[in-house]
Amino acid sequence: MEKIGVGYASVTDIEKKYVMDALENERLSQGKYVAEFEKKFSLAHGKKYGIMCNSGTTALHLALETLKEVDHWDSDTEVLVPAITFIATSNACLHAGLKVKFVDVEPDTYNMDPMEIEKHITKNTKCIIPVHTFGMPCNMDQIMEISKKYGLRVIEDCAEAHFAKINGTSVGSFGDISAFSTYVAHTITTGVGGVVCTNDRNCMEILRSLVAHGRACTCERCVASDGENVCPKRMQSDIDRRFSFVRLGFSYRVGEIEGALGLAQLDRKDEIMGKRRANAEYLIKGLERYEEFIQLPRHPEHIEHTYMMFPLVVKRGNHMDTKDFVRYLESHNIETRPMLPLLNQPIYQKIFGDMEKEFPVAEYIDHHGFYIGCHHGLETRHLDYIIQVIAGYIDKQFNV
Ligand SMILES: Cc1ncc(COP(=O)(O)O)c(C=O)c1O
CATH class of the missing domain: 3.40.640.10 (Type I PLP-dependent aspartate aminotransferase-like (Major domain))
Incomplete structure (x- = not known):
């Protein structure tokens, strides 16, 4: 791919x-x-x-x-x-x-x-x-x-x-x-x-x-x-x-x-947003059987999410190694980015000192969150591939 x-x-x-x-x-x-x-x-x-x-x-x-x-x-x-x-x-x-x-x-x-x-x-x-x-x-x-x-x-x-x-x-x-x-x-x-x-x-x-x-x-x-x-x-x-x-x-x-x-x-905004939303919904549907392991971007009915990205957080307590998972996705040509870690940035550690512990939710996301794309350039075959690679990793590790 x-x-x-x-x-x-x-x-x-x-x-x-x-x-x-x-x-x-x-x-x-x-x-x-x-x-x-x-x-x-x-x-x-x-x-x-x-x-x-x-x-x-x-x-x-x-x-x-x-x-x-x-x-x-x-x-x-x-x-x-x-x-x-x-x-x-x-x-x-x-x-x-x-x-x-x-x-x-x-x-x-x-x-x-x-x-x-x-x-x-x-x-x-x-x-x-x-x-x-x-x-x-x-x-x-x-x-x-x-x-x-x-x-x-x-x-x-x-x-x-x-x-x-x-x-x-x-x-x-x-x-x-x-x-x-x-x-x-x-x-x-x-x-x-x-x-x-x-x-x-x-x-x-x-x-x-x-x-x-x-x-x-x-x-x-x-x-x-x-x-x-x-x-x-x-x-x-x-x-x-x-x-x-x-x-x-x-x-x-x-x-x-x-x-x-x-x-x-x-x-073109309706075309762009419609495709992104459809792509995100397709990924959610394809990955929902793995929700015990990874947190998907869910939202209530009254919200219109525009899915600039597709965020994922490895859930607590299931012994899944986030770094290993991310490396696996990258090695299968699925680009990932860290989920906006801020407090532990070298420049902020210099300015503000060590502060991650004061923000436990952000601290967890800094170390277990990342995102992948769900943009309007992706076709069903790309989405199926993403689902297949993620499923392959979790199935192999945990015999799902
Ligand atoms: C939440 C947020 N604020 C501000 C910016 C800065 O935008 P720019 O890169 O255009 O300066 C970004 C960029 O991605 C962002 O994600």
Whole structure:
């Protein structure tokens, strides 16, 4: 069998057509494609405003810098982050000069455990970042209730969960700001990229300013700066408002090629998500007789999981050796990745010291969790092969 990778990006005639059009328009910097993608993507996630940027990490950084400015956060400000997530979530807090406090996760969803949040709240806590891991939404009802009780901001990290829903409501629509990655292997991809969404006009203006060096005017005409449709305010003061900088900003923008790719992928989102969901369901069905040994990604009826990946955790107490199992899958051309271990990363051990023991659920997942792909590039023959290889390993070891 050829290698079965965890990620996949398919480029069809739609992507090619939009990108060619962008190139033929001879516009590489931000223009109509970026603007349209921002509008469609944010509306699909229940937010009025969307700002494209160059990664999911910069989307998080922009969100934090914006709330820091609006709420006057100082360097003692603490942000709650799950103890299992891709390192970018907590890195963004550190880059924004804020303190990270970890919260243990639920053993079945791998998401921040709402029951664990309150014990980490101090007078300096100002924000929670729930991460919807691998396409599985967090328990937002409880998280929003806690945030209201303590007056905390919520930034949803939706990097891995585009379009996932809770009772029909999309992730990204619950918090003050939501951040998305569109890096390859994410549900909607622009190659590299990210989007940050909000309903708050003031936050939107700060986000737009921060993404472009801290520029003064963030109106559509200045952002697009197309030379013809000029902003009337542009020359009102001594300096052209596009080149007047009012805060310490960043250069986190993308251009029309990313916008065109994003828009094409949005046109195909039902096809992409439908295939991923069908693939995940096929794997679950094929592997359910091994649930005594491995935990499968199950979810309740009211959840729409988008399966960015297919997570597996080797269950306690059955003497199955995770490392040996992973090596076996790799040797059979099934790519695996560790399930987002964070606390034991060398750089975090250096910054925070040894802390795994304080987060027993995350600690277990760090050592027994991994994921494989269930992406839209996989056909039934690949899925049957994955099931057959996993079954072969467990059957041989345990005489199932
Ligand atoms: C949960 C989470 N947050 C943030 C990011 C960062 O996104 P990017 O790689 O686009 O910076 C990722 C990337 O995969 C992620 O999984």
